[in-house]
Amino acid sequence: xxxxxxxxxxxxxxxxxxxxxxxxxxxxxxxxxxxxxxxxxxxxxxxxxxxxxxxxxxxxxxxxxxxxxxxxxxxxxxxxxxxxxxxxxxxxxxxxxxxxxxxxxxxxxxxxxxxxxxxxxxxxxxxxxxxxxxxxxxxxxxxxxxxxxxxxxxxxxxxxxxxxxxxxxxxxxxxxxxxxxxxxxxxxxxxxxxxxxxxxxxxxx
Numbered sequence: 001x002x003x004x005x006x007x008x009x010x011x012x013x014x015x016x017x018x019x020x021x022x023x024x025x026x027x028x029x030x031x032x033x034x035x036x037x038x039x040x041x042x043x044x045x046x047x048x049x050x051x052x053x054x055x056x057x058x059x060x061x062x063x064x065x066x067x068x069x070x071x072x073x074x075x076x077x078x079x080x081x082x083x084x085x086x087x088x089x090x091x092x093x094x095x096x097x098x099x100x101x102x103x104x105x106x107x108x109x110x111x112x113x114x115x116x117x118x119x120x121x122x123x124x125x126x127x128x129x130x131x132x133x134x135x136x137x138x139x140x141x142x143x144x145x146x147x148x149x150x151x152x153x154x155x156x157x158x159x160x161x162x163x164x165x166x167x168x169x170x171x172x173x174x175x176x177x178x179x180x181x182x183x184x185x186x187x188x189x190x191x192x193x194x195x196x197x198x199x200x201x202x203x204x205x
């Protein structure tokens with residue numbers, strides 16, 4: 001059983017380009033680095049249009065019913081930084097600015113702020129997808145898929161005396177809980193983990 005758990009964990013990690021058979025903190029850190037590298041490559045030497053759709057997305061976030069004081073501080077900090085990066089009359093932001101912003105947003109763990117941080121991060125990524133050239137857009141979609149995988153993996157780890165591993169049942173539960181919301185954004189990316197989790201559940205808990 002231990003070897004099967006390690007095999008499943010290795011297969012899950014392979015979906016984000018990491019070689020590991022145990023879900024250790026170092027392995028998850030490797031996943032984070034791989035994901036951040038993918039985002040950096042997608043955003044490098046590009047520009048993102050601060051367009052009307054992005055502005056509407058941000059307004060919707062600000063008006064959200066679950067906006068907290070901590071979330072509002074996160075929101076105001078992001079919008080202030082974007083405004084400072086724009087020259088008068090400009091609507092285009094250097095992608096490096098956006099990449100740094102979303103990296104900072106991804107590190108917010110405050111329970112009252114991380115929900116808003118995720119919504120802003122998704123809005124930034126959506127604006128980038130509308131702005132970037134085709135090859136960069138493909139790279140960004142790949143990076144978003146890796147980030148999504150990483151968040152699902154975090155919720156699927158089980159800890160025991162023999163180590164920490166991915167649970168197929170927990171992974172499938174996480175996927176099913178989030179699938180409807182993210183299906184349009186991540187598309188076929190979810191299916192890779194769905195098939196892996198379904199296959200794993202046949203032989204592991």
